[in-house]
Amino acid sequence: MPADPAPAPAPAPATPTTTAPRADPGAGVSRTGLGFAVSAYVLWGFLPIYFIALAPTGPFEVVAWRILLSLVFCALLLAVTRSWRPLLALVRDRRIVLTMGLAGVLIFINWQTYVYATLNDQVVEASLGYFINPIVTVFLGVLVLRERLSAAQWTAVGISLVAVVVLAVGYGQLPWIALALAFSFGLYGLIKKRVGPRVDAVSGLTLETVWLAPVAVVQLVAVAATTGLTMGTVSPWHTVLLCSAGAITAIPLLLFAAASRRLALTHMGFIQYFAPFIQFLVGVVILQEPMPPERWVGFGLVWVALVVLTVDLVRGARAARRTVVEPA
Numbered sequence: 001m002p003a004d005p006a007p008a009p010a011p012a013p014a015t016p017t018t019t020a021p022r023a024d025p026g027a028g029v030s031r032t033g034l035g036f037a038v039s040a041y042v043l044w045g046f047l048p049i050y051f052i053a054l055a056p057t058g059p060f061e062v063v064a065w066r067i068l069l070s071l072v073f074c075a076l077l078l079a080v081t082r083s084w085r086p087l088l089a090l091v092r093d094r095r096i097v098l099t100m101g102l103a104g105v106l107i108f109i110n111w112q113t114y115v116y117a118t119l120n121d122q123v124v125e126a127s128l129g130y131f132i133n134p135i136v137t138v139f140l141g142v143l144v145l146r147e148r149l150s151a152a153q154w155t156a157v158g159i160s161l162v163a164v165v166v167l168a169v170g171y172g173q174l175p176w177i178a179l180a181l182a183f184s185f186g187l188y189g190l191i192k193k194r195v196g197p198r199v200d201a202v203s204g205l206t207l208e209t210v211w212l213a214p215v216a217v218v219q220l221v222a223v224a225a226t227t228g229l230t231m232g233t234v235s236p237w238h239t240v241l242l243c244s245a246g247a248i249t250a251i252p253l254l255l256f257a258a259a260s261r262r263l264a265l266t267h268m269g270f271i272q273y274f275a276p277f278i279q280f281l282v283g284v285v286i287l288q289e290p291m292p293p294e295r296w297v298g299f300g301l302v303w304v305a306l307v308v309l310t311v312d313l314v315r316g317a318r319a320a321r322r323t324v325v326e327p328a
Contacts (some may be wrong), residue, residue, distance in 0.1 A: 033262025037271045040255035043248075045278025048126070049286070051118040052247060053241055057230045059115040061223045061247070065231065066111060067216035068248030071209035077202055077250070087203045096195060097207065103191045104208035108215065110184040117177045123283035124291070128167070129181025130276035131302050134309060135160045136186040144190060152312035156305040163301035170294030201257030205250060273306070 054062055078084055104257050117126040135156055140148040149157070156173075165173045183300045192204070223229055232239050260268060280299075 001088050011131075025272075030262040033259050034271075036255045037259035037263055037268060038274065040252040040259060041271055041274035042278065042299070043252040043255070044275040046282070047114075047125045048118045048279060048282050050241070051107035051115055052287075056117070056225065056234065057238075057242060058227065059112065059119050060219045061229060061231075062115050062242075063108070063112050064216040064219040065225070066115075066207050066245040066249050067108070067212045069243065070249045071213055071246070072206060073246035073250045074202055074206040074209065078206065081202075083200075086200060087206060090199060090207065093125065096199065097194055097219065099191060100199065100204060100207035101211040103188055103204070104211040106184045106188040106191070107208055108212050110181060113177055113180045113184065117181075121178060121287065122177055123279055123287055124289045124295070125175055125177045126181060127276040127279035127283060128299065128302065129178035130174060130185070130279065131179065131273075131299070131306065132160055132163075133182045133185055133276075134272065135302075135305055136182040137189060138309070140186050140190055150312055150316075152308050156309040156312070159301055159308065163298045164187055166294060167298035169327055170292060170298060202250075205253055208234060270310070271299060 051062060073151065078087060090100075114126055114129075117123065138149065138153055139157055142149055164179070167178075192199075195204070220229065230238070231242055259271075263271075284291055
């Protein structure tokens with residue numbers, strides 16, 4: 001918006017300033033981005049039902065096929081979209097290749113833990129891992145990136161630690177599944193943040209699954225030598241479902257990447273709770289997993305911590321919107 005002209009004997013043209021317009025909290029929200037984000041997290045929320053439908057396939061065979069078929073799906077996608085050039089450029093960067101190898105290790109731990117939990121009637125604990133993931137991300141920001149936390153963020157971290165203690169007492173042991181999921185995905189997100197916009201979703205997943213492909217082959221050989229592979233031996237429907245593992249893995253990741261480019265972090269922060277909430281409902285309502293009082297208390301504390309963290313995030317976003325750049 002132009003500034004008032006300075007007093008002068010003759011009229012002078014208005015001098016432009018660098019004043020930024022005041023942002024409307026509801027403005028600039030991409031409906032397409034919201035659609036992509038909601039679709040990604042809803043698909044992730046119902047993922048336990050898909051894995052349970054793969055019975056009698058065990059967790060090691062499921063993850064092995066998931067890795068190999070994700071690699072096939074990414075290769076087809078790169079061929080159809082003719083996007084080999086960005087991937088080849090990344091392959092020439094040794095640091096990026098090694099970093100994506102580390103990301104592959106973390107996502108392998110995450111996938112293997114999650115599928116194990118789903119197939120062993122521990123969907124509720126798996127959902128807990130993704131509920132506390134935002135708080136673990138904040139904690140990793142302090143530990144790794146030396147970021148400073150606000151009082152509200154420290155409060156959320158403290159409440160979450162109390163929740164873990166309550167759940168550990170209730171379980172008789174640490175909720176290791178939830179912690180493994182939260183920290184593996186938190187560290188995975190940290191690596192993704194470090195590589196930044198240089199690595200797109202398809203190229204990143206391709207490099208990660210290339211690193212993991214030998215591990216997947218070893219797992220399939222081990223399963224074949226012990227219990228036997230189930231691919232193609234149960235029923236045509238089971239084979240179709242198992243062959244869909246690559247697409248079911250990659251599609252939510254691509255939707256998530258598309259949403260991240262269109263939505264502010266605040267909106268993504270709200271929508272990310274869709275997945276663990278749906279998983280929690282699947283575990284409690286559909287699978288009838290037990291919820292003793294101490295588990296309700298532990299989950300309640302986690303939800304209080306998330307409310308504190310979310311309120312702090314919203315206040316920070318509103319403060320940023322009110323900031324107006326002074327005229328140069």
